[in-house]
Amino acid sequence: MSILHTVNSSPFQTLALQQCLAILGEQDSLLLIEDGVVACQAKHADFLALSELAKQGQLMVLEADLQARGISARIGKSCSYLQFVELVAGHKSQMAW
Amino acid sequence: MSILHTVNSSPFQTLALQQCLAILGEQDSLLLIEDGVVACQAKHADFLALSELAKQGQLMVLEADLQARGISARIGKSCSYLQFVELVAGHKSQMAW
Amino acid sequence: MIEKKIGIINRCLPHGSAQGRESLDLTLAMSAFNESLSLFFIGDGVYQLLDGHDPTECLQKHFQPLFKMLELYDVENIYVCQQSLLQRAITEDQLMIEVTSVDTQTLKTNLALQDQLLSF
Amino acid sequence: MIEKKIGIINRCLPHGSAQGRESLDLTLAMSAFNESLSLFFIGDGVYQLLDGHDPTECLQKHFQPLFKMLELYDVENIYVCQQSLLQRAITEDQLMIEVTSVDTQTLKTNLALQDQLLSF
Amino acid sequence: MNKRLKFAVVVSGAPYGAQGASSAYQFCCATLQAGHNIVGVFFYQEGVLNASQLVSPASDEINLPDFWAKLALQYQFPLEVCVSASLRRGIVNELEAKQLALSQFNLKAPFVLSGLGQLAELSAKADRLVQFL
Amino acid sequence: MNKRLKFAVVVSGAPYGAQGASSAYQFCCATLQAGHNIVGVFFYQEGVLNASQLVSPASDEINLPDFWAKLALQYQFPLEVCVSASLRRGIVNELEAKQLALSQFNLKAPFVLSGLGQLAELSAKADRLVQFL
Numbered sequence: 001m002s003i004l005h006t007v008n009s010s011p012f013q014t015l016a017l018q019q020c021l022a023i024l025g026e027q028d029s030l031l032l033i034e035d036g037v038v039a040c041q042a043k044h045a046d047f048l049a050l051s052e053l054a055k056q057g058q059l060m061v062l063e064a065d066l067q068a069r070g071i072s073a074r075i076g077k078s079c080s081y082l083q084f085v086e087l088v089a090g091h092k093s094q095m096a097w
Numbered sequence: 098m099s100i101l102h103t104v105n106s107s108p109f110q111t112l113a114l115q116q117c118l119a120i121l122g123e124q125d126s127l128l129l130i131e132d133g134v135v136a137c138q139a140k141h142a143d144f145l146a147l148s149e150l151a152k153q154g155q156l157m158v159l160e161a162d163l164q165a166r167g168i169s170a171r172i173g174k175s176c177s178y179l180q181f182v183e184l185v186a187g188h189k190s191q192m193a194w
Numbered sequence: 195m196i197e198k199k200i201g202i203i204n205r206c207l208p209h210g211s212a213q214g215r216e217s218l219d220l221t222l223a224m225s226a227f228n229e230s231l232s233l234f235f236i237g238d239g240v241y242q243l244l245d246g247h248d249p250t251e252c253l254q255k256h257f258q259p260l261f262k263m264l265e266l267y268d269v270e271n272i273y274v275c276q277q278s279l280l281q282r283a284i285t286e287d288q289l290m291i292e293v294t295s296v297d298t299q300t301l302k303t304n305l306a307l308q309d310q311l312l313s314f
Numbered sequence: 315m316i317e318k319k320i321g322i323i324n325r326c327l328p329h330g331s332a333q334g335r336e337s338l339d340l341t342l343a344m345s346a347f348n349e350s351l352s353l354f355f356i357g358d359g360v361y362q363l364l365d366g367h368d369p370t371e372c373l374q375k376h377f378q379p380l381f382k383m384l385e386l387y388d389v390e391n392i393y394v395c396q397q398s399l400l401q402r403a404i405t406e407d408q409l410m411i412e413v414t415s416v417d418t419q420t421l422k423t424n425l426a427l428q429d430q431l432l433s434f
Numbered sequence: 435m436n437k438r439l440k441f442a443v444v445v446s447g448a449p450y451g452a453q454g455a456s457s458a459y460q461f462c463c464a465t466l467q468a469g470h471n472i473v474g475v476f477f478y479q480e481g482v483l484n485a486s487q488l489v490s491p492a493s494d495e496i497n498l499p500d501f502w503a504k505l506a507l508q509y510q511f512p513l514e515v516c517v518s519a520s521l522r523r524g525i526v527n528e529l530e531a532k533q534l535a536l537s538q539f540n541l542k543a544p545f546v547l548s549g550l551g552q553l554a555e556l557s558a559k560a561d562r563l564v565q566f567l
Numbered sequence: 568m569n570k571r572l573k574f575a576v577v578v579s580g581a582p583y584g585a586q587g588a589s590s591a592y593q594f595c596c597a598t599l600q601a602g603h604n605i606v607g608v609f610f611y612q613e614g615v616l617n618a619s620q621l622v623s624p625a626s627d628e629i630n631l632p633d634f635w636a637k638l639a640l641q642y643q644f645p646l647e648v649c650v651s652a653s654l655r656r657g658i659v660n661e662l663e664a665k666q667l668a669l670s671q672f673n674l675k676a677p678f679v680l681s682g683l684g685q686l687a688e689l690s691a692k693a694d695r696l697v698q699f700l
Binding site for chain 1: 437439441446453454457460461463464465467468470562563564565566567
């Protein structure tokens with residue numbers, strides 16, 4: 001049991017993603033929502049670290065928010081609201097960034 | 098005549114300061130307000146660039162916002178609300194970040 | 195009196211906030227009163243113009259089609275930051291309207307020309 | 315039923331937003347119902363505790379004295395990120411209450427212990 | 435199917451201007467669709483603005499306070515609104531309006547003004563607590 | 568003393584929760600103190616929430632809508648509130664309330680609901696335009 005981190009802002013606007021990655025535990029997962037979804041499309045300072053997380057299967061992206069912005073994810077698993085719910089169910093707690 | 102840029106967020110929270118510095122013109126000035134004032138106290142990624150601007154006399158910090166947070170500026174000219182008004186009067190336009 | 199040059203700056207992604215939508219509302223409304231508007235899309239603001247938004251599932255208003263109105267309203271000075279496009283691997287032909295893509299120096303020059311600026 | 319461990323995370327500067335003030339309100343109110351609260355101050359959140367706020371001139375509420383109530387309300391698990399203090403050249407004796415300063419690893423461990431988290 | 439869990443949801447964002455409250459609403463719908471329970475939604479900070487009966491968007495836009503009200507009535511969970519966060523943001527029910535000598539009020543039913551103790555209660559009841567900024 | 572200038576101020580932030588509207592108010596006070604004129608303050612986006620008559624902070628906190636109202640009455644400048652941004656955020660005057668069949672309203676005097684054309688007018692009149700986020 002571990003933490004599901006949700007990041008809702010762009011890595012080009014805030015340092016939330018960077019700070020989240022700095023304290024993300026080994027068992028934790030990261031779900032990108034709202035403006036946060038661009039982090040898996042564009043090349044930003046933490047794209048490499050994010051790709052590593054994706055390789056471990058610990059990175060998810062909310063599909064509806066990608067669609068809203070007309071972009072597609074280059075890394076991470078795309079996820080529906082229903083899967084978002086099951087992610088919360090599958091973790092001990094959630095931390096909103 | 099030039100632009101007075103105002104930045105109201107912390108460089109530890111947003112990239113507004115960094116993006117502002119990237120398009121700040123040679124004749125422009127920068128005024129830090131609200132949470133933005135910490136940029137002249139703590140060591141962040143753009144502290145050196147900000148120090149350069151301070152040396153040119155182009156960096157101001159709103160005194161009331163420093164006081165509110167119990168911090169003092171290591172760089173930049175401290176400025177009152179009245180001086181803020183005269184800064185606006187002395188520039189062609191203002192750009193809020 | 196010479197009409198004031200107004201620059202409207204767009205720095206945010208669409209839908210996470212209402213910035214883009216309310217910036218466009220303001221632009222269209224003000225264009226009836228002022229013919230010297232210039233739009234600037236910098237940083238994440240370029241996503242406003244990236245064709246193909248579909249915000250139905252996240253319950254946001256689909257305002258992107260309204261960008262087409264800019265031409266009808268004679269808003270023609272639309273500047274997009276070249277570097278911001280590059281950084282996001284977005285090409286000009288993926289944008290839903292015609293724009294002038296500018297480098298940082300030209301961006302600075304054009305911003306300095308404006309009498310008033312509004313940020314979104 | 316065992317009482318749930320609740321972690322309250324403070325990441326913002328005081329006064330630019332109401333985050334700090336409303337986080338403290340919530341903490342003090344919830345402490346009457348739950349004795350397993352832990353507070354975390356990370357990043358700019360450490361400025362909440364930096365002694366000497368004076369927000370009168372910028373019209374914000376001077377809530378900092380209320381941090382003294384935490385002790386009276388038996389909220390004792392107060393963790394501050396060591397690295398965040400260091401980065402801002404703030405020392406523990408400049409903080410207005412007694413805290414436990416922790417490194418990143420300990421921070422992770424303590425966060426993982428919480429059943430529920432609230433972010434401010 | 436997975437185990438049925440009890441969810442509590444904290445909404446910290448306004449109904450318009452930021453996306454958080456819409457995300458929270460969609461999350462609640464999905465939670466119920468998945469067969470889980472919602473023990474309650476707590477509105478705090480800017481979230482309290484979701485409880486206004488005066489929110490009047492254009493006809494091609496959603497009315498989030500309406501959406502919350504309908505969902506809560508259909509699935510019978512409470513919409514708790516922090517009273518102190520509300521008053522300073524101009525969300526007032528009829529009773530508070532009288533006590534404050536205000537001629538108008540704007541709290542929408544079935545939202546109710548309540549204290550932070552209610553959040554503590556929701557937290558104690560819930561298997562999972564989720565927050566939307 | 569410097570030349571007297573005409574200022575227009577745009578407020579994009581809520582009266583509570585973020586500092587921008589307070590900063591704008593202090594800026595306006597300083598502008599008047601310096602002998603400049605304010606041609607008007609325009610409230611847009613979250614700024615429209617400054618126009619609520621229901622904002623009721625605790626007694627040890629400032630009531631920003633009150634502060635705006637007093638300053639505007641004393642110095643005779645208009646407080647213009649964007650009507651479309653207002654309606655979707657739940658700021659409604661008596662007339663709009665009637666037309667929308669709402670039983671309550673919350674716009675505070677002397678704030679007035681107006682269109683974005685009013686912003687264009689303020690912009691044309693002003694020597695300087697200043698925005699607070």
